[in-house]
Amino acid sequence: MTARPIAVVGASAAGLAAVEALRRSGWTGPLTLIGDEPHLPYDRPPLSKQLLDGTWEPDRLLLRTEEQLAPLDLDLRLGTRATGLDVATRTLTLDGGTGVPPGERWGSLACAGVIVATGVTARTLPGAEGIEGVHTLRTLDDALALRARLTGPGRRLVIVGNGVLGCEAAAVARELGHDVTLVGIDAIPMAAAVGTEIGELLAEEHRAHGVTLRTGAVEGFETAAGTVTGVRLADAGTPAAGGEGSTLLPADTVLLAIGSTPAVGWLAGDPALDTSDGLRCDAYCAAAPGIYAAGDVARWEHPVHGRPLRFEHRMNASEQGMAAARNLLAELAAEGADGGEAPERRPFAPVPYFWSDQYAVKLQAYGLTAGADRVETTVLDRAERRSVALFGRDGNAVGVLTTGLPPRQLRTLRAVIATPVPWEEARERIRTATAVG
Numbered sequence: 001m002t003a004r005p006i007a008v009v010g011a012s013a014a015g016l017a018a019v020e021a022l023r024r025s026g027w028t029g030p031l032t033l034i035g036d037e038p039h040l041p042y043d044r045p046p047l048s049k050q051l052l053d054g055t056w057e058p059d060r061l062l063l064r065t066e067e068q069l070a071p072l073d074l075d076l077r078l079g080t081r082a083t084g085l086d087v088a089t090r091t092l093t094l095d096g097g098t099g100v101p102p103g104e105r106w107g108s109l110a111c112a113g114v115i116v117a118t119g120v121t122a123r124t125l126p127g128a129e130g131i132e133g134v135h136t137l138r139t140l141d142d143a144l145a146l147r148a149r150l151t152g153p154g155r156r157l158v159i160v161g162n163g164v165l166g167c168e169a170a171a172v173a174r175e176l177g178h179d180v181t182l183v184g185i186d187a188i189p190m191a192a193a194v195g196t197e198i199g200e201l202l203a204e205e206h207r208a209h210g211v212t213l214r215t216g217a218v219e220g221f222e223t224a225a226g227t228v229t230g231v232r233l234a235d236a237g238t239p240a241a242g243g244e245g246s247t248l249l250p251a252d253t254v255l256l257a258i259g260s261t262p263a264v265g266w267l268a269g270d271p272a273l274d275t276s277d278g279l280r281c282d283a284y285c286a287a288a289p290g291i292y293a294a295g296d297v298a299r300w301e302h303p304v305h306g307r308p309l310r311f312e313h314r315m316n317a318s319e320q321g322m323a324a325a326r327n328l329l330a331e332l333a334a335e336g337a338d339g340g341e342a343p344e345r346r347p348f349a350p351v352p353y354f355w356s357d358q359y360a361v362k363l364q365a366y367g368l369t370a371g372a373d374r375v376e377t378t379v380l381d382r383a384e385r386r387s388v389a390l391f392g393r394d395g396n397a398v399g400v401l402t403t404g405l406p407p408r409q410l411r412t413l414r415a416v417i418a419t420p421v422p423w424e425e426a427r428e429r430i431r432t433a434t435a436v437g
Helices: 013-024 066-072 140-149 162-177 196-208 314-335 407-417 423-435
Strands: 005-011 030-034 075-078 079-088 089-097 104-111 113-116 120-122 134-136 156-160 181-185 211-216 218-224 225-235 248-250 253-256 260-264 279-281 287-288 290-292 300-301 307-309 352-357 361-367 372-380 388-394 395-403
Touching: 005 013, 013 030, 013 066, 013 314, 030 196, 113 314, 134 140, 140 253, 162 181, 162 196, 162 352, 196 253, 196 352, 196 361, 196 372, 196 388, 196 395, 225 253, 248 407, 279 287, 279 290, 287 314, 290 314, 300 314, 361 407, 372 423, 388 423, 395 407, 395 423, 407 423
Parallel strands: 005 030, 005 113, 030 075, 113 290, 134 253, 156 181, 156 253, 181 211, 279 300
Antiparallel strands: 079 089, 089 104, 120 260, 218 225, 225 248, 287 290, 300 307, 352 361, 361 395, 372 388, 388 395
């Protein structure tokens, strides 16, 4: 009887980290990596930066080459969608790609264990589908299509959504010489993630580089011969910097950067799984016996913060992929499977980290910034965009975000919020750390 494989669904950073950790931790049985894109695992953060501006080509984004993957002895199924999961039997239903018998569209794969690392999908707007010049930016193919659109200067680009992705793309497009308008429901870019004052610093930086900031909700699109010619705003498009509003923003290219949705639709049919805002997991990243999740799709019980969290950040994806792999092997070893010398199951308790590069400004954050009930920002040097913000919740400091600070200070600030500490204590430590050097 052929041994059942462990299957990792999602050829992403999290999925790659999982399969590598499985082999390192002693899994010698069959190992399947399934990806719905035709590409080998690649890095996503450069999509809105180095790939979009043309300084990198796609091969530089690869996390591993075919030669580097070979020692893992993977059953690699690219261009293959997982369309269902029977939790009780740990059986996947697959659509297309390699591994499906000739002439058949559907296939199934009975597994010893499953790690879900399917990430998220880009949100879009009603009426956007099929309009030439309207783009989202989530996959490598998305980024290449947008890059082709922005080849040569002089495009009129409207970016809908002033979060991290929208702001990064705006910075790149301006540096490429395009006319850029950044539209958000909130007047201050990235305010939900970075707070009002640092958001205002970013707004100043974008304006200084020639980006037009507007506030409003998109009502629809103007087209000519199937190509976008403008974006209609429902509320007269009040400019974020003052001045007269307008209901129509001329555009020959539009980027929809309005957030994402966890890729869990294929799991929704099994009542054993909670797929509200991602795949719900316990502190060990387990969604059900033998079923684990990692990366953007996972909403797990953070043991330090005591509540379920979901992060769409690169470092978390790799760390959680490794954690899910180790914990799955520990569970399989307890079931009597060939799990090698797997470690004991351990709660996944990272200090969350994210970064964003916009022009010469580098933002870096540790801990939790979204959902804070208290934010205190110190602008250390406005001209140089040097600042630090402390984020609190329920009387404790839980996150810190900086712009323009050196690595030594960043390491000190990370230590302050590695675990929640009383607000006043953290505030004083932050003040001391940023007052020197």
